[in-house]
Amino acid sequence: MKKYNVGVIGATGMVGQRFMTLLDNHPWFDVKVLAASPRSAGKKYSDAVGSKWCMDVEIPETMKDIVVMDATADIEKIASQVDFVFCAVDMKKDEIKALEEAYAKAECPVISNNSAHRHTPDVPMIVPELNPEHAAIIPAQRKRLGTKRGFIAVKSNCSLQSYVPALFPLSKFGIKDVLVCTYQAISGAGKTFDTWPEMLDNVIPYIGGEEEKSEKEPLKIWGKVEGDEIVPATAPNFTAQCIRVPVSNGHMGAVFVRFENKPSKEEILNIWKDFAGRAQELELPHAPKQFLHYFEEDNMPQTKLQRDLEGGMAISVGRLREDTQYDYKFVCLSHNTLRGAAGGAVLMAELLCAEGYMD
């Protein structure tokens, strides 16, 4: 595989820092550009990120001295130095939409963690194990944007990275209704216990905009490419409650599901055990060997014990049992800034490189 030069827009943030740890010594990607707000621009990365660095490893040596660029003012310069960019910024939605389109129009593909373009009909929202075929929409998007290389592809919200992977392989049984409660880590809000001490010994029953994302985004993943757009599916019917809990990393989901044709418990467990997607077939560098891990113990999976499974890229599932109102209930867990954000974006970029969309 050839090497690709990449940039990270929003490099100083929580997701941006994850990108640093994942892209250090990446076999296919060389980080050439780091960018953030005008507050950070012109500073060395280590100075710009300063005390905000909250990963459990040091800032990679190769990135410390890179001078941070201005994500908006330096678009043309950045686009001329890299093959594509990752983007995870805290800006207003319309500003992010314009920023990402500007990079795409400068012929620089954008792999985005932001929500701004998730419902743009010709922007694919790809989980490489589930809907890699949605990349086929990219030529239609390029036509709309008037670009040869440039396009935008997005990651879904971190909340659904546990329950959608567990449910998707069961689609053949006709999933009718899904009720999910998520128990989400504070890093999902770009925070640590130092920056959000109110979360110690506390639970907050509201995460702005999260429930709508958790109900609506899965339907795009289940959708179909039709002509120049991805048409969202109309089922399953999702209802969600999203709760902030006092853990640093890892989003857990408690799921209730009703099927058209109820499978046996054994069928579900076998499907989870055998499930592998395009990421595993292509042996992408960040693909977990086993995507879905089922735990038999009643008290598993636990956030602290399983969130880092297979480098934080695998999904942990447990407690599958029959329910009195729905057909089944179970719990599931994923690492929100790895599989749910930067790791998922890196895996998507690996898929798009392997499939020739970055050439």
Ligand SMILES: NC(=O)c1ccc[n+]([C@@H]2O[C@H](COP(=O)([O-])OP(=O)(O)OC[C@H]3O[C@@H](n4cnc5c(N)ncnc54)[C@H](OP(=O)(O)O)[C@@H]3O)[C@@H](O)[C@H]2O)c1
């Ligand atoms: N945290 C998660 O688990 C998670 C999961 C999925 C998706 N996301 C999404 O990823 C994005 C970033 O989240 P985060 O948690 O990493 O946020 P964060 O820690 O607050 O970081 C925000 C980043 O955006 C940059 N930024 C702010 N204003 C900017 C501007 N005007 N121009 C350019 N850059 C600007 C910041 O640069 P400065 O340091 O220079 O201010 C920083 O690099 C958000 O859209 C979020 O919804 C987060």
